[in-house]
Amino acid sequence: MARTKKATRRGGVPSKAAPASQPSSGSVDPASLLEKAHILLGQSNFELAIKFLDRVLELEPTNLEARELAGVAELEGGDDEQGRAHLLQLLPPHVPEPPSHPSPYLYLAQTAQDPQEALGYYSTATAMLEQRIAVKDRKGKGKQQGDAADAGLELEEEDEEVRMAVTALVAMIEIWMSDLCFEESAEKNCDSLISRALSISPRDPEVRLALASIRMSQSRFEEAKAVVVSLYEDMEGREPFDPILPALPARLSLSRLLLEHHLHLEALDILSTIREEDSLNVEGAYLEGWALYLRAEYLRENPAAAVQANPTVKKQLEGKEQAAAQEDQEEETPMTPEECLSEAMRSLMECAKLYADQDYIDEGIGGHVAELLEELTKMGVEPAVPEEEDEDEDGDVAMA
Template sequence: MTRTKKSAASSKRINPEKRQQPAAAQGSSAAGPIDAASLIDKSHTLLAQSNFELAIKFLDRALELEPSNIEARELVGIAELEAGDEERGREHLLQLFPPHAAEPPSHPSPYLYLAQSASEPQEALGYYSTATAMLEKRIAEKDRKGKGKQQGAEGEDEEVDEDVQMAVTALVAMIEIWMSDLCFEEAAEKNCDSLIQRALSISPNDPEVKLSLASIRMSQSRFEDAKQVVISLYNDLEGREPFDPILPALPVRLALSRLLLEHSLHLEALDILSTVREEDSLNIEGAYLEGWALYLRAEAIKENPSLLTSTITKAEDGEDDEPMSVEECLSESMRSLVECAKLYEDQEYEDEGIGSHVAELLEELTKNGVVPAIHDEEDEDGDVEMA
């Protein structure tokens, strides 16, 4: 298979599962004695607030009171990982397994976190495999219970969704490993096909699953199949306004935009990127891809001027919405790239590939006399100011 980005484990964190809190925690009060249950209860709130440092202090204290408390041990491991100390986090989580414990954990969270923090691809695959098997079993059991019945309570639906999302995330992470670290293995293509079928059976319309399917087809040189998948995903999102809850997370939309550009679907990529740019104007990759998409659009028009007449659409007022000319595309491209270069420097961004490509494009545009576009924007009082 064609090698893609290197990744021993998915960078997307999987949240610790929401399990029922002990009765002691529910009834604890600030005036009463401090016990492990109340400390664990407070740590759940802190973890939900991403206050990992304080959560660790509460959990360390809980372990002082009850060194064998499994929930505290798991949560402090997760908190340490989220806070950036992988060594300490893994040390805590591994204590949940034999020989430190009588039996390994019976729920997927520890396996998922250990997979995400694994340094070796085979280790990550092992933990992911165990977790996905657990999740698929839970999903199947819930599906069986739900047959012929009305939907359950709202909390039950949310729990099912959480299991499905965790399973999909883990399966996609496994595919990424086979397409990067293990891409030269003989079984890579077969395993990717098997994993993507499992993901599709769980959540066929999930955007990440569709993106993963398109990437697999690209690596197999099945470009038309990949293009159809990408177009299908774009059609699901076309016309959505920024902040629409139907839209997937920004990283998913950025990945979709990249694939759209790979298939020369420049206007479609710009449509998706417009939602990214409005939701997060400081997103470096969004600014970069917008500039690159506009540059590619200009190049496409140069090669095929008929694009200027074939893409005329109707605006909201009923008038013809004229597509941008080559000059306008390049001017808008430079504007986005200049903004990207500034964001790149301000944020000390680590992706050198984006930085060097932006510099290369800006140098070319400058040599060709392109001037960044200037937009009229309204300030908070409604007054027009020049951007």
């Protein structure tokens, strides 16, 4: 079952302190051990953090902060069973009152095996977060009072709560669209959840991607396409590693949706940033190959398109000097169907190697790549050869 990424642990973790040593067996201060555990968690040293937290719990079995951190450390370290055991002890009947913050519920939702259980935990967490966000909105968003550092901290906490809320709401939508898609109330619940997410953060890429997916499932294709195009336009022309670009998973999802709407060039534009930022990304290589394959099919069915520049490129040329425009036009000469297939084969061959090297778990991708490569081989397609380095007359190396 699809799960959203791990919830960020409540509270900041100092990152500048030196690594902690093993907890001593003598008399120790639980507060000091907790501080060291926070540092280790910030350094992703989960194994050693667990040892410190176990020591705190030996000394103070009812220390709820240590119990929660132990659960987080176990989950992040890969032991879901032990992590859940710790976090469940934060809930009644193990304690008189349930946690007043969302973090334990988010972690429990992410590790739930039953979709209804996951929805229950997500619902509790999002209700808390939405209430906090609403209270802060009423007080005045970004209100500058008191010390500037305090105001900045409040804004950072508010942004984090917004991020956690929309991530949880999107995760709930994914559950209703996958595990519970045949339930009678699935569509109504998805519409309700996306409305809540949009009211919190209408420009969030994950929220807009979820909206597009919902509209696609409702066969409201033009509305879905409008959302996808607007998302692409927000990213258009941005270079790889631009901090404005969404995280890779969101861009991969956008690329898939662009391909569903036959926007091959736009998908390839987004995929180029993914491939440059992470050349070992299996799905990025797969989608690049698939997009090029689809582009070749489109050009064969629409020969006139083979001599037309990408409308996006044409738009970028407007207002430039004529000579520069001609130079850019030459650089953006559309590929022929044969060139697209050749480039597709290169990407798919690379994907197949990455898939095997990484023991990738998505059998759907592996099967489709093998099918496409077999078809391209039967067609006699040769993979494109990367441009090689040439030496100039002085012996210096220049890229071809």
